[in-house]
Amino acid sequence: MQRYFVEPANIIDNEVTIQGPDVHHIRNVMRFSIGDSLGICPNDGTLRLARITAIEKSKVTAAIFKTIIENQPEHEITIAQALIRKDRFEWFLEKATELGVTKIIPTGFARSIVQIDENKSTAKLERYRMIVKEASEQSERNVMPLITAFTDLPDIDYSRYDMIFYASERDQKASLIRDVLAKHPKSGKYLFLVGPEGGITDDEVSLLEAKGAIPISLGSRILRSETAGIMVMSAILSQWGE
CATH class of the missing domain: 3.40.1280.10 (SPOUT methyltransferase, trefoil knot domain)
Structure with missing residues (x-):
């Protein structure tokens, strides 16, 4: 699953906002549509699975439906x-x-x-x-x-x-x-x-x-x-x- 790193501040409750160059990647490279799933990483060792709810020119919004905690190396x-x-x-x-x-x-x-x-x-x-x-x-x-x-x-x-x-x-x-x-x-x-x-x-x-x-x-x-x-x-x- 394609994943994107975001700042923790961009996650509020279970909604994530993706901005910057990743928007171009989502829109024009991956060609994602509303309802498609992607991975969100706030750089804390977790993977948040989310579904896209809105795609705009300058931002993409997605709803998180699952959080996976993965063990980090010793x-x-x-x-x-x-x-x-x-x-x-x-x-x-x-x-x-x-x-x-x-x-x-x-x-x-x-x-x-x-x-x-x-x-x-x-x-x-x-x-x-x-x-x-x-x-x-x-x-x-x-x-x-x-x-x-x-x-x-x-x-x-x-x-x-x-x-x-x-x-x-x-x-x-x-x-x-x-x-x-x-x-x-x-x-x-x-x-x-x-x-x-x-x-x-x-x-x-x-x-x-x-x-x-x-x-x-x-x-x-x-x-x-x-x-x-x-x-x-x-x-x-x-x-x-x-």
Whole structure:
């Protein structure tokens, strides 16, 4: 069933109002009619089944007839992904959302080529959130990933995580990610850091290890940054499931 994320304020009693770009999608892409059913997600882990009662140019109204509460994953997976070229970062956002990431921190590393213009940061974050919204709807998630503000590596709040890992392509001590995941419980708050294609500097490694971070290996091949981030999520999905 096609689903749409809405703000909780747009649900009053058992009536939901859908606005914005989703109206175009309902009217012109899905070509829904009055009486058709769709899924409504207020981003609280529930799925509200609703029937369309009115279709107007700027809004769609639907009556909720059933609420489904779905269990959420035991684990919270955050990826601090290095800032990379726009199209690659947006591809990462879409695929990581489909694979079940909980939170994404767009992160500045010393060797990040992409620098964020503060005057454009709000617009960029809005675009990122639209990408994860659409990917969440497509993959039938009931909760969207959180996209945080742009954050430099030293400014991440490491204290809120139970375990911290960073992808290391050359550290001989790094264990394969599948072996690391097998040794840890699936429940908990986990932070995975993925650096830029130039790699993580020695100073950054020292900072991370001072925070208790553990190096992990993604295999023998050198991966693009966005591919590494997706490989982390794929390994988690394979090992722990949803």
